[in-house]
Structures are given as structure tokens and as C-alpha cells.
Amino acid sequence: MSRTVEILERLIAFPTVSKDSNLDLIHFVQDLLQSAGFAVVRIPSPCGQKAGLFARLGPELGGVCLSAHTDVVPIDGQEWPSDPFTLTQHRDRLHGRGVTDMKGFLASALAMAERAARAPLTEPLSLAISYDEEIGCVGIRQMMPTLAPLLGSPRAVIVGEPTSMQVATGHKGKVALKVTCHGEAGHSALAPDFTNALHVASTFIDEVRALQVRLAGGATDLAYSIPYSTVHIGRMSGGRALNIVPDSAELEMEFRHLAQTPASEILSELNEIAQRVGTAFGNPNAAEITQTNAYYGLDTSVDDPVVSWASQMANSKETTKVAFGTEAGFFAAEGIPTVVIGPGDMARDGHKADEGVDLSELAACDAMMDRILTDLSA
Known part of the structure; x- marks a missing residue:
């Protein structure tokens, strides 16, 4: 695991908050992968x-694709006991912005990519690495027109x-x-002679609260901690x-749907x-709705062969569904069997000060990577 931790230390040192550039990190990752013999295509953002x-x-056919994003959430307003962009260890945990979400997984994947250079692969190993996931999966959407034909059929x-x-x-769509x-x-x-835009907004809010009650009484999926669709x-x-x-007011809102x-419903x-x-x-135009962003949900059947395979690779007998969104739905929308697996606990560490990951989970991720590499070399 020492190589994974070494790579993770480098990744954490790049302050890739979504509002800033990630190009220095991308240079590092591209050099590492090309040195390991990978064919690499860079996909620039529109800006x-x-x-x-x-x-x-x-080879070209089949294989496994590992997906990760490079951006992290801001540290503004958070109190950290040490520099968030310097990897530190305290007992059996590593700390730094992004160790859980999700540079720990990326470091493990890159360390495995180096080992893959010495393996007799019978199927391809690929990595899809994105930007701007933390602001609503914006980067993967921008990348997909270029990425989709490159993915093939893993x-x-x-x-x-x-x-x-x-x-x-x-996970739910948003x-x-x-x-x-x-x-x-x-x-x-x-004031009574005029229409107050804030009154329009508050009436709209009251209606949305009633909609939430209706959604809570409708379709459910008990695999989620909140088993119904939500509006916020x-x-x-x-x-x-x-x-x-x-004369004007503005609401920013979202819904997350099963x-x-x-x-559309x-x-x-x-x-x-x-x-x-x-x-x-x-x-009639007192309240006008404009969609500003969206991403797909994920709903892979537990009977899909990818689930039993992934369970073997992760050495995990249980499946789950997560409350947060991911880029997985974009791959599933391309018809590719997709699951989400990674080290760390989002509820414990995600987006929080002193973000950490247990060394044992990073080791478990490395073990999964070894099983995947063995599987691709069978």
C-alpha cells in the first residue's frame, strides 16, 4: 500500500477545488499513466x-473501467487541525481534503495501473478521470460526447x-x-396595492412543501435511508x-428522484x-421555472452479473444504495454495467473539516484492485 499512499500524498497536494483549475494534477496523472504504457486522451473543458x-x-474488447473525479469541495469556513492540502496520518487514519471524496480511490487505481504495465492483460484496463463532479456532475456531461466512443464496451x-x-x-437522480x-x-x-414577489415565492414554497408530503406517501425504495423522492x-x-x-424574487431548488x-413526473x-x-x-407568469442542471440516477439490478462480479472483487457480501449522487448514471446511460465502490464513509467524512479515511479501507481498495488485475489477466 506504500505506493498508493505515496500517490495519494501527491494528489492531495493539488488544491483542485472545483472553482480552480485541475491541470497540474492532470499533468501528473497523464505522465504517470503514459509512463506505465497507457494510451491517454486528454479531454479539455470548454473553458x-x-x-x-x-x-x-x-486489448480492445471487454475489460473494466475505473472512474474517478479530480475536484474537491472548498475548505472555506472549516477549521482544520493541519494544512488540508498536505496528507497527514493520525493513528490508523489519513487526513486531507479529498482523501475520501475521492482521491483515495484514484490513488489506488493509479497504483494498480502501474502494476498493470507488468501484467499479461487479456482484457483492457481503462480509467476515466473527470473534473467538476462536485458542482453537479458538470464535467462528465461535458466529456461524454468525446468519452463515449472511447469507452468501447467494458x-x-x-x-x-x-x-x-x-x-x-x-442512487437517486437530481x-x-x-x-x-x-x-x-x-x-x-x-404595499397592498402591489404584488409582492416575495409573497409569490412564499406561496410557491408552501405548495412545494405540500408536494413533498405527497411524494413521501408515494413510491418508495427501502434501500435508501430516505426511501422516497425529495424536493428541496x-x-x-x-x-x-x-x-x-x-418586484422580483428568486428561488434555487432541486429534487432528487427515485x-x-x-x-419528468x-x-x-x-x-x-x-x-x-x-x-x-x-x-400566469408570476412564477417561472428554469432547469439549471441535472444528472442521472443509478439503478443497477442486484441480479445483474456485474453485481456478483463486483462483490467478488470487493470481497463484499452486501449491496447498498447511496444518498448522494455520482457520475455512475452517465456510464449506465451508455448501456455499460455500472456499480459504485470506494474507500471511505461519506456520512463520516464527506465534505467535512479534517476529512479522513481509514488505512484499512485503503488497503481493502488496493486488495480489490489486485483482484481486478488478476481477473483481467486470466
Whole structure:
């Protein structure tokens, strides 16, 4: 495991917060993979300040693809006992921004990639490495037009998000929305004569809360800690001054939906809410909904052969589903059998100060990589 920790130390030292460039890390990873004999394709972001990679070693048909993202969440407002971008060890845990989410998995995959250079591969090993996952899987969506034909038809994709090394077969899909609420500006002394955009917004919020109650009583999947689809309003803004009736307000919201509850179904209900709110305020356009982002859910059947194979590779008898989103749905949408497996516990460490990962889980990930390498060399 020493090589994995050595690579992880290098990865943590790159402060790849989503708002910043990841190119220095990409240079390092590209050099490592090319030195190991991989054919590497760099996939630049539209802005040119970031990039992803696709790398392949071995024959063309079948094989396994390991997927990881390079960006991490900010450290702003968090109190760390040491430099977040310097890997530190305390007893049986490693600490640093991204060790769990998800540079620990990436380090293990890269260390295995070096070992693969000396293995008699009978099937290909590939790595898909992305950017801007933490802001809503933006990078993988931008990469897919180039990445999809490069992927070929691997028999499995493993997305290395933290699952405590259990095999995760699903997560909810997500749609992010902006709701623009319209009112009429006027003097606050005459407030009843004007439509207050914040009142429009609050009425919309009340309707969304009622929608959540309906969703909680509808379709369920007990594999999730919250077994139903959810709606959430995370931000509200509006108004210019205390003595001016607000003529506009804005809500930022999302919904996370089960596989059996299509995104279109919840979006239709939200549009109906907007129509009702508009009618109540005498303006059909009083609440306008705009989609700002979305990513696929994942719903791999436990009966799919990829699940039994992944369970053998991870030495894990149980499957799970995770509350957070991943890039896995984008690979599944290409028809590739996909699961999520990685070291670390998102609830314990994800996005938190002093983020850590147990050395035992990193060792378990390395052991999984060895089994995969043996499988690809059979």
C-alpha cells in the first residue's frame, strides 16, 4: 500500500477545488499513466482551464473501467487541525481534503495501473478521470460526447465514490431549478396595492412543501435511508430596500428522484404549482421555472452479473444504495454495467473539516484492485 499512499500524498497536494483549475494534477496523472504504457486522451473543458482523461492499456474488447473525479469541495469556513492540502496520518487514519471524496480511490487505481504495465492483460484496463463532479456532475456531461466512443464496451465500470467498500447499485437522480417570481415595484406605504414577489415565492414554497408530503406517501425504495423522492429549496433572494415592494424574487431548488419516479413526473407537478401560483396572483407568469442542471440516477439490478462480479472483487457480501449522487448514471446511460465502490464513509467524512479515511479501507481498495488485475489477466 506504500505506493498508493505515496500517490495519494501527491494528489492531495493539488488544491483542485472545483472553482480552480485541475491541470497540474492532470499533468501528473497523464505522465504517470503514459509512463506505465497507457494510451491517454486528454479531454479539455470548454473553458480550457480544466481537463479530464481517458486512458487504456491492453486489448480492445471487454475489460473494466475505473472512474474517478479530480475536484474537491472548498475548505472555506472549516477549521482544520493541519494544512488540508498536505496528507497527514493520525493513528490508523489519513487526513486531507479529498482523501475520501475521492482521491483515495484514484490513488489506488493509479497504483494498480502501474502494476498493470507488468501484467499479461487479456482484457483492457481503462480509467476515466473527470473534473467538476462536485458542482453537479458538470464535467462528465461535458466529456461524454468525446468519452463515449472511447469507452468501447467494458463489461463493468466501477465509480470509486466512498461506500465503505460495499457494492452500491443505486442512487437517486437530481434536477436543479431556478424559480423566478415576478411582482410589482411600489412604495411600501401602499404595499397592498402591489404584488409582492416575495409573497409569490412564499406561496410557491408552501405548495412545494405540500408536494413533498405527497411524494413521501408515494413510491418508495427501502434501500435508501430516505426511501422516497425529495424536493428541496436551498436559497431565496429578493427585494431592493425595506420601503420598496419587491418586484422580483428568486428561488434555487432541486429534487432528487427515485428510478421509479421519472424526473419528468415531478417537473410536471412543479409546473402545475407554478400555474396555480400564477392564477392566485392574477399573472400566469408570476412564477417561472428554469432547469439549471441535472444528472442521472443509478439503478443497477442486484441480479445483474456485474453485481456478483463486483462483490467478488470487493470481497463484499452486501449491496447498498447511496444518498448522494455520482457520475455512475452517465456510464449506465451508455448501456455499460455500472456499480459504485470506494474507500471511505461519506456520512463520516464527506465534505467535512479534517476529512479522513481509514488505512484499512485503503488497503481493502488496493486488495480489490489486485483482484481486478488478476481477473483481467486470466
